[in-house]
Amino acid sequence: xxxxxxxxxxxxxxxxxxxxxxxxxxxxxxxxxxxxxxxxxxxxxxxxxxxxxxxxxxxxxxxxxxxxxxxxxxxxxxxxxxxxxxxxxxxxxxxxxxxxxxxxxxxxxxxxxxxxxxxxxxxxxxxxxxxxxxxxxxxxxxxxxxxxxxxxxxxxxxxxxxxxxxxxxxxxxxxxxxxxxxxxxxxxxxxxxxxxxxxxxxxxxxxxxxxxxxxxxxxxxxxxxxxxxxxxxxxxxxxxxxxxxxxxxxxxxxxxxxxxxxxxxxxxxxxxxxxxxxxxxxxxxxxxxxxxxxxxxxxxxxxxxxxxxxxxxxxxxxxxxxxxxxxxxxxxxxxxxxxxxxxxxxxxxxxxxxxxxxxxxxxxxxxxxxxxxxxxxxxxxxxxxxxxxxxxxxxxxxxxxxxxxxxxxxxxxxxxxxxxxxxxxxxxxxxxxxxxxxxxxxxxxxxxxxxxxxxxxxxxxxxxxxxxxxxxxxxxxxxxxxxxxxxxxxxxxxxxxxxxxxxxxxxxxxxxxxxxxxxxxxxxxxx
Numbered sequence: 332x333x334x335x336x337x338x339x340x341x342x343x344x345x346x347x348x349x350x351x352x353x354x355x356x357x358x359x360x361x362x363x364x365x366x367x368x369x370x371x372x373x374x375x376x377x378x379x380x381x382x383x384x385x386x387x388x389x390x391x392x393x394x395x396x397x398x399x400x401x402x403x404x405x406x407x408x409x410x411x412x413x414x415x416x417x418x419x420x421x422x423x424x425x426x427x428x429x430x431x432x433x434x435x436x437x438x439x440x441x442x443x444x445x446x447x448x449x450x451x452x453x454x455x456x457x458x459x460x461x462x463x464x465x466x467x468x469x470x471x472x473x474x475x476x477x478x479x480x481x482x483x484x485x486x487x488x489x490x491x492x493x494x495x496x497x498x499x500x501x502x503x504x505x506x507x508x509x510x511x512x513x514x515x516x517x518x519x520x521x522x523x524x525x526x527x528x529x530x531x532x533x534x535x536x537x538x539x540x541x542x543x544x545x546x547x548x549x550x551x552x553x554x555x556x557x558x559x560x561x562x563x564x565x566x567x568x569x570x571x572x573x574x575x576x577x578x579x580x581x582x583x584x585x586x587x588x589x590x591x592x593x594x595x596x597x598x599x600x601x602x603x604x605x606x607x608x609x610x611x612x613x614x615x616x617x618x619x620x621x622x623x624x625x626x627x628x629x630x631x632x633x634x635x636x637x638x639x640x641x642x643x644x645x646x647x648x649x650x651x652x653x654x655x656x657x658x659x660x661x662x663x664x665x666x667x668x669x670x671x672x673x674x675x676x677x678x679x680x681x682x683x684x685x686x687x688x689x690x691x692x693x694x695x696x697x698x699x700x701x702x703x704x705x706x707x708x709x710x711x712x713x714x715x716x717x718x719x720x721x722x723x724x725x726x727x728x729x730x731x732x733x734x735x736x737x738x739x740x741x742x743x744x745x746x747x748x749x750x751x752x753x754x755x756x757x758x759x760x761x762x763x764x765x766x767x768x769x770x771x772x773x774x775x776x777x778x779x780x781x782x783x784x785x786x787x788x789x790x791x792x793x794x795x796x797x798x799x800x801x802x803x804x805x806x807x808x809x810x811x812x813x814x815x816x817x818x819x820x821x822x823x824x825x826x827x828x829x830x831x832x833x834x835x836x837x838x839x840x841x842x843x844x845x846x847x848x849x850x851x852x853x854x855x856x857x858x
Contacts, residue, residue, distance in 0.1 A: 372631030376692035385422035429644035446710035449691035449729030450480035453760035482522035496525025517626035592657040600650040665699035679725025691729030700777035
């Protein structure tokens, strides 16, 4: 069989593999969904949100045009929005004109921006960046590494599960577990990696079923029903069994689903359309919490920014407009939060044609539950290298961590206060004032369930258990590497039954791997 060719030794165990029957739970707590919109390649988000006028210290728009040179947008290319909190360097900002739907939702109170957000391990100043006295995310400005950091929100652990995977693990292992589901319309992605596999949905065809399943299902069941003592064989068999059964279940649920809203033919609009269809099955599949991942590329704009960014954001805007309309038609707009994300922003300065890989950037959150019409985080007060957050080439040190952005979102979603530091392992490194509280991001009506203790009998958002410092030594940057090597990932919930099954499946092979790794580490230490 193909299984044999993959592992070369399929040692069957007498145990019959249990078929996944959902995540359990379900006590009528309503429905919520998180949709991550990933802009692959590194979105030039300092052209997505631009300081415009009424700036406190100096004319930040003039400085923006001077620093960005050929990359700067004219005022006519920006849609003015007001920032009334008084916490930002300007009272009026400009949103890229291609994102008219985001501007509309901002004015309607259903959209908020988070300024200068990005991967961090702990609070970081420019001085600490240079003297090595604080931990840094590994491989800064590398697209691959920063994609991993953004999707795991665990910047010191390269093998961490995805942030949404950990969220669902937490929800599914609560004393009163939620019925959960994860869907990617953009292939296999790290952000959804957890104990429960995500369902992969084709953007054009939705659920693609195996055409011969009805004829061959009995033979396939005989091939895959028994657990294997071989790690590779068990992985192959389990995924084959899971894929075919889930394809049939989801295909049945989606049969006959129609939407009231037309969607464009672009890739990102088709992905949003599939999400809308899946959301519409929520009652038939009886899920309480669902997470979705959609992605669009073309943002690695080394050669040109102005026209390329307008085209890409325009495609996103069309997809968002249709999706928001459909969510309102389905009467779930108050239960859905859309989170924009990207590996990094781009350099403020031009390379002569486009922009290069940066760091901190600006993003938006949309939804009927969002307390919109404001910019959270802290937009840089200066854009030249003399400013406190600006590195050479105009790379911006994030002032707001991804932990600060995700903390209120996952708490709104139902993660218990006691689990917040498991879901966000670096959260304890940041003081409470460096995090975004749920009441800052969400409307009071959306937090009612938190105040009444929806799942746990507790209602308050707990502050992080502050660690004194990530790094303990005078020579601190090497200590960060030691910490990353020595400290296991806390991304998974180790006591989940699925974790125990995986441990049993891998058995002696996993133990042998650990012994070999330990031997290599010891040898390296002696050298």
